[in-house]
Amino acid sequence: MAYYRQLGSIPPKRHTQHRTPEGGLYYEELMGEEGFSSDSSLLYHRGIPSAVVNAVPWELPDQSTVPNHPLLPRHLKLHELFAGQEWKSADVVAGRRLVLGNGDVRISYVAAGAPSELYRNGLGDECVYVESGSGTLETVFGALEVGQGDYVVIPRATTHRWVPAGDEPLRAYCIEANSHITPVKRYLSKYGQLLEHAPYCERDLRAPSGPLLVEGADVDVLVKHRGPNGISGTRYTVPHHPFDVVGWDGCLYPYAFNIRDFEPITGRIHQPPPAHQVFEGNGFVICNFVPRKVDYHPLSIPVPYYHANVDSDEVMFYCGGDYAARKGSGIAQGSISLHPGGHTHGPQPGAYERSIGVEFFDELAVMVDTFRPLELGEGGRASEDAGYAWTWSGRGPQQ
Helix, strand or coil, X not given: CCCCEEEECCXXXXXCCCECCCCCECEEEEXXXXXXXXXXXXXXXXXXXXXXXXXXXXXXXXXXXXXXXXXCCEEEEHHHHHCCCHHHCCCCCCCCEEEEECCCEEEEEEEECCCCCEEEECCCCEEEEEEECEEEEEECCEEEEEXXXXXXXXXXXXXXXXXXXXXXXXXXXXXXXXXXXXXXXXXXXXXXXXXXXXXXXXXXXXXXXXCCCCCCCCEEEEEEEEECCEEEEEEEEECCCCCCEEEEEXXXXXXXXXXXXXXXXXXXXXXXXXXXXXXXXXXXXXXXXXXXXXXXXXXXXXXXXXXXXXXXXXXXXXXXXXXHHHCCCCCCCCEEEEECCCCEECCCCCHHHHCCCXXXXXXXXXXXXXXXXXXXXXXXXXXXXXXXHHCCCCCCCXX
16 A cells, blocks of 8 residues: 555654663564565564564464365355354454465455454455454554454554454454455556545545554464465464554555445446456455446446356355345355356346346445456355355256
């Protein structure tokens, strides 16, 4: 996010002495992308940020996947993964259940009621969509209050923890990249400002408040990182609490953007999915479908035309409203539809005709399109509606 912010106490000049009230030195940390060649921030710590006193393996939640074979469109009911009271002891980090994944992106889901441990993802950025509930994201950059409809973008290697609030679960749809997650390049000027045609602007982005300045010694931090089997975990013990930052400045930090602040792009005839794009990463894009006026050509058909995903898998997470194209398929809030490359898909029978003359869609969905095939994770296999593939024809195998 090439948008400068400053918080707390920093020296007038970077890479110069920044002294404590007692005359000691704060420790400057450069957190930067692409080997000193892209966005960065400078953080000033009370303790040495690289110090560790112990390191042991951390066993991650099940990260295994199986191919989508035979190739089928699939319906996954994510609310079934946390149907009882187990959410009360689950947290947003260790409680995630992997739904779909490939070498570029992993999609998980969790309903959480407990605070997470301190955590950082060393593999890539995370974009966490808050389906419902509320809480606080505590980070080395400060705290972010988050709630329903927030996208929370967390840069790679940001130490943080999630603290749910209230008596309801914090339901989180977690998109983990093996790269960085950024605003869409065509929305940005060559210097990084969001342009006039972008569906959101810098005023819509919320940055952390703080600093937190938490005291503590011998604190554990969970780290997800590259390893011998692709993804591994390590539990560090560090001598000082990582939330010891007195100030920071720069263009790299976590931020929140609420889906209600997305201004939909509409037209006389049906707009293709790139009109709904919010973010992008290497090998995937993130789009959203929000309540909006729809096509106003006198002969328009507002629901999507049937389309074949030649180069991508399409994942739609239904998180509110009434999705007109999927009526009759069993899809409801908390559902995912996976429409893979090589399969033609589109509205359910009758939806094409029913949409004629409709002027407004009251729907809310987050879409991830990937350019490599997605495989099914443990959570995807556990929540599948096995009859979805046959809903267009009305009959299944051997019928």
